[in-house]
Amino acid sequence: MSLALLVVYVTVVGVLLPRQLSQAGWTSHAPRLAAGTWLVAAASVLSVALLAAAVLVTSLHTLGDAFVLLLQGCGWPPQLRAPAGSSDYAGLVIIGWIVSRTVHSGYLVCRAARRERRQHRCDLRLLGEPAGTGVVVLDHPRPSAFCVPGDGGHIVLTRGALDVLSPAELAAVLAHERAHLSGRHHVIVLLPAILATAFPRMPLFTLALSEVRRLVELAADDKALRRATPATLAQAVLRLAVPASAQHPVTSPLNATGTATTERVLRLVTPRPRRTRLAMLSRLLVAVSFAATPLAAVALPAATDLASHCTEATTSRHLADVGLE
Amino acid sequence: MERLGALEAELMDQLWAARGPVAVRDVRDALQSTRPLAYTTVMTVMDRLFHKGWLVRDRVGRSYQYRPALSRGEYTARMMRDVLSTTDDRGLALLHFVDTMGPAEYEALQEALRWHQSHPPRAAESARVEDETS
Structure with a gap:
């Protein structure tokens, strides 16, 4: 029964909800809350999947007992036993599979990002020209701006970018990139990236990656708006998004990144819909409930006899000890 | 090091x-x-x-x-090629300000921006809403 509920939860939040959430309009107006919701939902599905596998090994009530006992510091619960049946082993294999895949892809993804960053930093030291704190200029005609996190973080501007940006637009670009660095957006993107690499078939994880990427850009825009007007920032986006070459045939005017940039620019120049506190509060509650579900699933069955736990467990252990001696 | x-x-x-x-x-x-x-x-x-x-x-x-082995300009061009070719799975190392877009989309957005700039009252209003919500 509890196993079925957990599996239903993983299916609904992992497969059905992502499409809803990625199409919801409010995410663009509250990018940080939306990114938080994606991350919490991903973590929630991962832990509930682990929990469902654990239920194959032992009952939810026993798990809850063990959880509460560990939380109360009563030591390792006596109810846990060595695996016996085939479902025990199936549960352990699933747990092992989930954990090892997550850890392995975490290692691969982090190592690749770190290597690439080290390479870029090395290149920048050789080719870049320092211009102000943390800002490096590359002598290249193509207008472009990006930041390389790590080691204090560097903002890179090309000579081409400096040529096309007005001072106000340049300030907007720098504010946007500083928001990326100070907000540790590369770490925020890393979490769904690890899960999407580990479980590429899970819609929640793959959509979380693309959505969180989009949302951190919007969050950085929001922060940059403290230093620049929306029109200036929008103009800066357009100046640096200029097509590489006008002669190139248009492959697809509605590709994914393209529509994301369009949405980003239009979001800056059109007035935002007023968001009501009630709506935001209810969305916050949804995010919190994602986080609370795995905890509640474990704790609730055991919470009924929470008070008697420690005494029961310790007395039974004392009795067992006495019996042994 | x-x-x-x-x-x-x-x-x-x-x-x-x-x-x-x-x-x-x-x-x-x-x-x-x-x-x-x-x-x-x-x-x-x-x-x-x-x-x-x-x-x-x-x-x-x-x-x-x-x-x-290569001139400074050639190395810079190579680095920029690396940076710009960053696709989804490789793009975790750095964060771009914006991706380049197709000419058609660029034209449409340029047009939209010009229209919005020629309607300052709305732009000002959006700035105010921005301030209130942030």
């Missing part, structure tokens, strides 16, 4: 500034006024740069003559 990177950059600057193949001694002499270094240090770093592919060398007599 960090210091050597800075030193490598300094030596590469010298080699790019030089107008032809140079020997280790030439580089050391050129750096003498700003940064006095031991001959062996310069030699080690240049050897490293050779093995990393930044320099090529020819044996002349008993020593090597070094020159950059």
Whole structure:
């Protein structure tokens, strides 16, 4: 029964909800809350999947007992036993599979990002020209701006970018990139990236990656708006998004990144819909409930006899000890 | 590690500034006024740069003559190609300000932006809403 509920939860939040959430309009107006919701939902599905596998090994009530006992510091619960049946082993294999895949892809993804960053930093030291704190200029005609996190973080501007940006637009670009660095957006993107690499078939994880990427850009825009007007920032986006070459045939005017940039620019120049506190509060509650579900699933069955736990467990252990001696 | 990177950059600057193949001694002499270094240090770093592919060398007599494998501009172009070709799975190392877009979309957005700029009241209003919500 509890196993079925957990599996239903993983299916609904992992497969059905992502499409809803990625199409919801409010995410663009509250990018940080939306990114938080994606991350919490991903973590929630991962832990509930682990929990469902654990239920194959032992009952939810026993798990809850063990959880509460560990939380109360009563030591390792006596109810846990060595695996016996085939479902025990199936549960352990699933747990092992989930954990090892997550850890392995975490290692691969982090190592690749770190290597690439080290390479870029090395290149920048050789080719870049320092211009102000943390800002490096590359002598290249193509207008472009990006930041390389790590080691204090560097903002890179090309000579081409400096040529096309007005001072106000340049300030907007720098504010946007500083928001990326100070907000540790590369770490925020890393979490769904690890899960999407580990479980590429899970819609929640793959959509979380693309959505969180989009949302951190919007969050950085929001922060940059403290230093620049929306029109200036929008103009800066357009100046640096200029097509590489006008002669190139248009492959697809509605590709994914393209529509994301369009949405980003239009979001800056059109007035935002007023968001009501009630709506935001209810969305916050949804995010919190994602986080609370795995905890509640474990704790609730055991919470009924929470008070008697420690005494029961310790007395039974004392009795067992006495019996042994 | 960090210091050597800075030193490598300094030596590469010298080699790019030089107008032809140079020997280790030439580089050391050129750096003498700003940064006095031991001959062996310069030699080690240049050897490293050779093995990393930044320099090529020819044996002349008993020593090597070094020159950059590519010009500074060529290296910059290569780095920018790497940076811009960053696709979804590789793009975790850095964050772009914006991706480049197709000409049609660019035109449409340029048009939209011009329209919004010619309607200042709405733009001002959006700025105000922005302030209130942030």
